[in-house]
Amino acid sequence: GEDVEQSLFLSVREGDSSVINCTYTDSSSTYLYWYKQEPGAGLQLLTYIFSNMDMKQDQRLTVLLNKKDKHLSLRIADTQTGDSAIYFCAEREEGSQGNLIFGKGTKLSVKP
Amino acid sequence: ETGVTQSPTHLIKTRGQQVTLRCSSQSGHNTVSWYQQALGQGPQFIFQYYREEENGRGNFPPRFSGLQFPNYSSELNVNALELDDSALYLCASSPQTSYTGETQYFGPGTRLLVL
Numbered sequence: 001g002e003d004v005e006q007s008l009f010l011s012v013r014e015g016d017s018s019v020i021n022c023t024y025t026d027s028s029s030t031y032l033y034w035y036k037q038e039p040g041a042g043l044q045l046l047t048y049i050f051s052n053m054d055m056k057q058d059q060r061l062t063v064l065l066n067k068k069d070k071h072l073s074l075r076i077a078d079t080q081t082g083d084s085a086i087y088f089c090a091e092r093e094e095g096s097q098g099n100l101i102f103g104k105g106t107k108l109s110v111k112p
Numbered sequence: 113e114t115g116v117t118q119s120p121t122h123l124i125k126t127r128g129q130q131v132t133l134r135c136s137s138q139s140g141h142n143t144v145s146w147y148q149q150a151l152g153q154g155p156q157f158i159f160q161y162y163r164e165e166e167n168g169r170g171n172f173p174p175r176f177s178g179l180q181f182p183n184y185s186s187e188l189n190v191n192a193l194e195l196d197d198s199a200l201y202l203c204a205s206s207p208q209t210s211y212t213g214e215t216q217y218f219g220p221g222t223r224l225l226v227l
Contacts, residue, residue: 004154041221042118042202042218042221044218048215088154100204100216101157102154104154105153
């Protein structure tokens with residue numbers, strides 16, 4: 001079945017870049033998403049990329065997609081303490097009825 | 113703020129009881145999906161409703177059921193609660209059925225604890 005894998009933890013210093021990685025198994029995935037979850041809160045959509053793209057940039061966020069390797073990454077430039085949260089990668093396969101498949105999340109800790 | 117609201121924010125129930133969770137979709141969104149997020153895990157898809165009909169279901173037993181109303185608000189009902197049902201329940205709304213790939217916007221969730 002479909003599976004989304006992420007590393008569980010990442011620690012960076014304030015001002016550095018953060019790179020969060022994700023691998024997925026479903027080659028028919030059409031959209032791939034990054035969501036952010038702060039403690040005790042719901043999911044905030046950060047960005048998404050369509051499977052026919054290989055890069056998308058949105059202010060401090062850069063998403064890279066390697067469809068051949070089924071690898072997705074999220075780069076956060078100039079990471080701030082307010083970026084500390086859990087980041088979820090999610091995929092949606094073509095034709096699915098809204099079933100987003102999430103990874104377990106990467107906890108990003110930003111040290112001052 | 114996504115415009116998606118959920119109630120209640122927290123709930124404590126005992127094993128065997130029934131619970132109803134509520135979600136109000138973002139204005140103009142006619143599709144709602146429900147997810148269960150256990151502690152330390154990513155959300156898992158329960159089901160989706162589009163124009164008041166169930167439009168897809170994940171690997172959850174029939175004691176998880178839902179409703180969507182004409183105003184596109186939604187309910188998740190869970191019967192015969194089990195300890196493993198303790199989780200954060202998230203609803204997400206989107207403008208139309210997800211065949212078009214419309215993005216889902218999540219509410220803040222309801223945290224359910226089953227004792």
